[in-house]
Amino acid sequence: MSLDYVKFSGGFEKFMPKEYRDMVEHGPFGKKISVSQMGSFKEILEEHPMCAGCAMTLFIRLAIIAFPNPEDTITVGTAGCGRLAISQAAIPFVYGNYGDQNGVASGLSRGLRLRFGDKPKDVVVMAGDGGTADIGFQQVLHSWFRKERFTTIMLDNEVYGNTGGQESGMTNRGAVLKMAPLGKKFEKMDMLQMAKVAGCAYVATVVPNNPRRVESVIKKAVLIAREVGSTYIQAYTSCNIEYAIPTDKVMEDAKTVENDRYQFTEYVSDEAKQYLTERYGYKDYLPKAAAPAAAIPNKA
Amino acid sequence: MYLVANINVEICASKSCKLCTQYCPEANTIQYSETMGTDKGYKYGTAYIAVDRCKGCALCVWVCDTMAKNNAIKMTMIDQLPLAAVTDNIRYEEKTTVAVLSDPMIVIGN
Known part of the structure; x- marks a missing residue:
């Protein structure tokens, strides 16, 4: 660490x-790097067995580059595709039982604070939609209600991709999958709203077809989780195998889905805005200069 | 044999977009060299592929053709690449990388 x-x-x-x-x-x-320098430094993610052209792999690659202090970060994951890549990075990775990743991260985050005091040690949970919204749902929600200070990232491929294509809570209504041949009968879970209700200080949706935005969102979420409270990022990372997307069209699909139902949204609590501004010099949340008063039309 | 991405240095080094380096799902695969283009008299540096890491998804081809409108990347059978970069021959320098290109079939087959 x-x-x-x-x-x-x-x-x-x-x-x-x-x-x-x-x-x-x-x-x-120990350096400040950004996505604009990609290709000119050695990344800490190494070779892994994830499928060719996987958008989840791209998101994980960008996320690991975006960590503000990779040498002081621990990732926590659970069963699912994502762990195949996250575990191949040179940062400690904790692999919990299925669904307990937010429980593990709660203890880890508290323990690190006891051990290292004020020196920031970041805990980042990266789990799939099944691990976060279905099997780990109870522990995820409780960690948010307890305002545990770590980041939860959902790698939302809208299917159980690792086990043959079963529907998950995050699958869209009507989606026909190999193991859901009649189509899903229920709506996609609104985890964003639940995160806000549970009191997360930062909630964002992102699609990996905009690397700079992914970087910015992850940096903010990790920084806010150091002191303010829970943060949640929901990332659309398509499964090109289960949804039969040709690998060279993965980014085209990401763009279509972003325009259709995964527009970029960001919620930052007032406390988190103040923290980012005062501690890390973010200028986005400074009060805007008062607009000139609108002219009052003369009554004829 | 299998397909890997192959970047045309002449086309790539005429622009400085670097988009493919940011969209490749595999880490350390599309590398960027500030000197490998300018050394040949082109305006900018060039991206190149570590072919031993490329999984052949062709996502970079879509990015180069559609987003960058550069058309510099084509999928090529690995035994038809005359010279290519492989991880063992890539050197990292301050803010750039440099590769000694070699016959990938000989290096990978070893």
Whole structure:
């Protein structure tokens, strides 16, 4: 949990694989990096077994780049596709039982605060729609009601992609899937509204066809979770296998879905706005200069 | 054999969009070199593919054709690439990377 854990032990440098040496010498640890520098530094996400052209992989790649302090971050996940990639990054990853990721993260976040005091250690939960909205629903909601200070990211592919295409709570009504041949009979769960009701300090939806926005949203969510309260990001990360999207059309689909039902939305509580402005210099939430008073039409 | 992405340096180095580096789902796969384009007399640097990491999804082709309107990336059979970058031959420098291009079939087959 510091820059030391990625350094070489004395005398071992020459035995380490090239990828590891590149990461230590040219990785993002201890530096300020952004998506505009992608391709020119060694990323801490390594090779993984996720499908070719997967939008979830792209989102995870962007998310890991967006972490404000990757050397002081722990990710927590659960069963699902996402963990195949998240676990292949050079940041500690905790793999809970199915659905208990927010319970694990609650304890972890509290423990880190006891151990390290004010020094920020970020806990980020990244789990699928099944892990967050179905099987882990109870623990997710309770962690929000308790205002646990960590970030929850839902990788919403709208299906159980890892087990053959069963409908999840986040599947759209009417969607026909391999294991839901008659079409889903219920509406997609409104997790955004539930997050707001449960008192999350920051709630946002995002689609990975805008890397800069993904970066900005994740940075804000992680920073707010350090002191203010729970934060929630819901990301549309299509499953090109279960929804039969050709891999080269994945971003076209993301764009269509963004325009249709996944528009960018962002809710920031007043306390979080004040915190971002005062602590991290965000200018977006400063009070706007008063507009000139509208002319009062003369009554004829 | 299988398809991997192949970037035309002449077209890529005429613009500086770098969009493909931000949209590739695989990490450390589409790399950007500030010098590999300018060394050949082109205006900007160029993106290039670490072909041993490319899974052949062609997402970058859509991004280059549709978003950047550059048409610089084509899918090519790996045994038909004369020279390409592989991870072992990529060197990281300050704010850029440089690759020594080689016959990928020989390097990957080893």
